[in-house]
Amino acid sequence: MELVIAIVIGVLTSCGVLLVLRAHTFAVVLGLTLLSYAVNLFIFASGGLTAGKGAVLGQTDIYADPLPQALVLTAIVIGFAMTAFLVILAIRARAELGNDHVDGDSGSRQHPDKESRL
């Protein structure tokens, strides 16, 4: 079981990293979403895997570790806010610059005169 989860986390990380390195904003957004799934699962797994025993007192004899769950719960919600921020940034960038390249200009990948735009 542990091996399966570890593989899942690994696959999610790989896919996420690959997408994060793409040149279009939408792919980067999806990549970060995949990465946050991976990170959430990873943190969740740090408490050890427990099947069929929640963290509600009085219902079972042993309990799952509640702390990683609490950490991940807020991480999920913040993750949504972060994704939303990125999506809107991408939309605004396209509206202002007319393309959806991560560097704000389609085509050329070299920007010798980057400083003048700062």
Add this chain to the structure above:
Amino acid sequence: MSTLLWIVVLPLLASLFATTARHWQRSKLAFAVAAFPALALLLLLPCGPAIFSGEVLRFQAQWLPLIGLNVSLHLDGLSFLFSLLILCIGLLVILYARYYLSAQDSMARFYAFLMLFMFAMLGVVLSGNLLQMWFFWELTSISSFLLISFWSSQSDARKGARMALTVTAAGGLALLAGIVLLGQITGSYELTVVLSKTEQLQQHAAYPVVLLLVLLGAFTKSAQFPFHFWLPNAMAAPTPVSAYLHSATMVKAGIFLLARLYPLLSGTDLWFLTVTLTGLATLLVGAYFALFQHDIKALLAYSTISHLGLIVLLLGLDTDLAAVAAIFHLINHAIFKASLFMTAGIIDHETGSRDMRKINGLWKYMPVTATLAMVASASMAGVPLLNGFLSKEMFFTQTLHQEILGSLSWLIPLLATVAAIFAVAYSARFIHDVFFNGEPIGLTHTPHEPPRYMRVPMEILVAFCVLVGVFPQWFIGDLLTQASAAVLGTEVPEYSLALWHGLNIPLLMSVLAMAGGIVLYINRKHLFLFQAGFTEQAAIYRFDQLLQRFEQGCRRVTARVDNGSYQRFAGVMLLLVLLFSGAPLLELSSLKGNRPALETDPLLMAGAAILCIAAIATVLTIRQRLLSLVMISVVGLMVSLAFVRFSAPDLALTQLSVEVVTVVLLMLGLYFLPHKSVKQSSPGHLVRDLTLATAMGVVIGSLAFAMLTNQTDTIAGYFLQNAKTGGGGTNVVNVILVDFRGFDTLGEITVLGIAALGIFKMLTGIPRFMAGADGEGRRWALDPHPLLLAVVSQALLPLALLVSVYIFFRGHNMPGGGFVAGLITAVAMILQYVAQGVDWVKPRLKVEYSTLIALGILCAAGTGVASWLFDKPFLTSWFDYFELPLIGTIELASAMVFDLGVYLTVVGSTLLILANLGKVTTRYRPMHKEQL
């Protein structure tokens, strides 16, 4: 003594009040703002008798006890004196500024900054804890920055403000280091404790380091040579600010610090030499350059530098009464210099110029102002019967008694006399050039006396110059004794404040200074010619050049790593992550640990397979974006199922509802982004990225496996044991969120709210661009809101709201809570937008989402603050059980109010983001005010 707390907090309230009173009538606003410090003064004065009998009043409350940071207020003679100066001169400046600022200036903004400064300054002088004092110290730098740059459209105001902030904040950092070291050595940050460890500190090896760091902080703040250059450039501030901050109060903060730590740091040769020589250099440099300034305010600024140097020099002398003289001169300087700055402001206000080459002969036009100014500058020059004379005499006396420079000690009284000659000369110039010396040149209108009440603050201050000058003992004798006692930490030696001490050397020095000054002024042409020979660049340009060079250097370093390409940058960062997370794995002999493994079942295998396939499919279909989106939502769904499978119902509920809003968000995103993308990466890049991605996957997967199979001790036991007894809930996850780690959650919902507001800001005024068709050229559906969906969603709404209420209330004991309930409510509302359209929802839902966010955060923070009312630390929770007829036992907990705050913030943020993004497609799109 919560009176002390009120004295500090009242100006802060005034500042908050001023921000909300933009549209008040000017005089009314001035009176309303002045009421706060006036009240603080009324609270302070009754403390006088206790202070004069040698008592120390204190107020203490815990803040961060773990690092030794307490809210600690300490009122003794020294802080009483400073508070008195800050409040009294502050009140006069409020009145003065009412007439000084023009109709175009935002008075509310000015008063808000000014009161913020007063709050900070009172905080500095009343602090009984060094860390807390440092906090206020930095706040004075920041509020001074805001005040100097008040006319932010002027370039010299911005530059001056930046320079002042850079210098004083850099000094502030040094001071922080010094304070932390001091705390390490003495074991406490409490003033009373620290001050009792003099021997321990002075014998410690790190004493010189501590001393130099603290002195750096004090010298930068009090504009001591060679850090003095920021003060003349801060003169770009409105004149009330110069009168208040840059002559009477803020620049005295450094001196206050030296005086406060005097018993602790002074007494060593290192102290005597550094402080004396710095003070001496500043005294001379300031006095010399003051004479050559053509701008009245610049003259006053250099004179201020010189007088600050004089006070610092006194604090560095090894004689009995040097500290008393220092405090005495500090009071006198605050009084006469503030009134002189006010004169400069009046002249500027009435003539439109501050250039002494243009404004001459004003005596004829404003005789009253001129008389007042002449009295004040005579005090500055040290003319008898005025307060400046007394402290200068005391200063001369002390310079004669010191033995700091050994056989060269006679140099100090000599140089002091030289500085005094220059002081007389520049004071003479101020009087003669401005009020006599011919007629004004090139003024646009005839100057006249200022409005009646603009002169009142000056009149009061000048009256004090005379009263203190003639009846010193009667007016400030007690105050001076108590303040000096607080500085020395011991009994104050006998001294006399009489006007006449007989014919002695100090009197001779004074006479010499008077005569020499007048002679120097009459022959000033030669000196001016000599000085004109130096073609020196202004300090501000040199400073700017230095900053620019520094910035360029930083940029060159950055450019080596980051050439502006995001992909490269992300690649480098990920590579670093890979190295850092991979390295520890090399030290591990085997990944597999000893934790008993769970059974694998086919269902789980199938789920994992689907998840992996969907993730890979997301990558493969990335160029057909809609398809990719479908794939990633499958991943999200499977992750939620994984949470269900591994005993995390709260997470599953949250993930599921976040999944819904995320997909809606990404769909909306797709509407505005291209639907397909062309292939852009070259094969070489693809191979590189694939390698990096695979390596990352392998490393992170292995780490996860190692972590999962190794038994570790966790702190879960504590939470499980105390959730019911300490937090009153059986759902431990929820109790952690709203109780144990409530402060974290408060931070997180704040971040959520900020993100939502940031998004809203980015959406306002977005240029209109819209695809009329999808990527393949198909038109959008003609019926955007199908009837079936509309009917179903309407029926679902009350049901969904009911569910969210249920989930909210059971959250403390069963899976659920504010986060999940908020998301469910948000989803139900979003569904209405999707099914019915903005036109339908807008008139029916009159809620400002941003208000909802604010309410939520206030609600959560308010729960935390409420525990202070019961003398408990921030966010202490409370719960109890009640018997109700028919219903039975119910539990009420403060954590539920906190959870309500979480709920409101989540609903507000989610809707603010999605509803506004959706509105961009309609005629309700968010716009800037000016576009409406």
